[in-house]
Amino acid sequence: MAQEQPQGQAQEPDIFDRMAAQAAGVEPPQPLSKEELPALAERALSAQNASKTPPNVRQALQFLLAHGWIESATKPKLFQLIAAHTTLLDALLEPLDLRVLVDDVRGLAFLAVVPGYAGDDTDESEQDDWTHPLMKRQRLTLEQSLLLALLRREFLQREQESGTGAVVRVTVDSLLPQLETYLGSTGSDMQERKRLTQLLENLRTHGMVSEVDAQDCITIRPMIVHLLNPENLQTLLLRLRALAEQGGAQGSAGNAEGTP
Incomplete structure (x- = not known):
């Protein structure tokens, strides 16, 4: 009668497995010891973490998303990190239709919408309503x-x-x-x-x-x-010119109305 294999123990290869492995020139698999299991799990976890974004790059990206720009005068380490990893940051921002622009001379890095952003492909009548989910157009008087x-x-x-x-x-x-x-x-x-x-x-x-x-x-x-x-x-120049012409036209109309 065959004995049941206790749970939690690796099953030893039987005689037929050994004979088949020897004929094929392959060593039969050896069960892992209790000392080897933690090391194997640690190697698997390390391989998984290696594919993740480095913590310092993640911090720099989060700062950019929160503030929109960064200056080397106030955050020199973060600025240097961003300037050195622009390609990686652009790849991380690609699904958001954003990119990082760096002005090395002035010590400035900031987010910008990529050219040809799909949300900007609107009719002229709809351009005033254009917004990016994370980068809204600034309205100035x-x-x-x-x-x-x-x-x-x-x-x-x-x-x-x-x-x-x-x-x-x-x-x-x-x-x-x-x-x-x-x-x-x-x-x-x-x-x-x-x-x-x-x-x-x-x-x-x-x-x-x-x-x-x-x-x-x-x-x-x-x-x-x-x-x-x-x-x-x-x-802005065209707007100022239009206002000046509008004011001049109103002044001329006022003079004409007051003429006998």
Whole structure:
């Protein structure tokens, strides 16, 4: 009568298995000992973990997804990690239609929607409603866009003087006359400063400037160069021209109505 094999024990190969293995020139399989089982499980776990994203790269990717950009001035280690693993990060972001752009000179890395994003393939009537699930288009008023253009010009002028990558700081008072040139004077210094302060705060939430410090200065972020690119500047210029022509046409109509 054949004896039942106790559970939990490896079954020894019988005489027929040994004879077949010897005839084929193959050594019969040997059962694993209790000491070898933990080592085998550890090797299998190590092989599985080797295919996972490294923890530091995962941390950098999570930071980018949470904030949208990173500067080497504030997070030097994370920035260096992102700059060194751009290809890997792009592969991880590919299902999201996102990619990483790195400005090595200015020490800036940020997320951007890949060209030809499917969600952007809409009719002109639907473009105002376009959004990416993780990267929404930033909506700025005309006054905010105008101040943004003034800050960008200031940023590039300072870079030409001090070199690309230099920290650009300006005083709030120096921006007041520039903004007044385009928006006109309210007749109240307090109202004009309040208007400028509110506009700067709105731009700060978009990562374009820092908070006003104790010296009444702000730092212009390098992200401003990439957000306000030549295409966006051209759109702003056309908008300003249209408003100027509209104002001129209304003025002409008013004069005509008052003519005897």
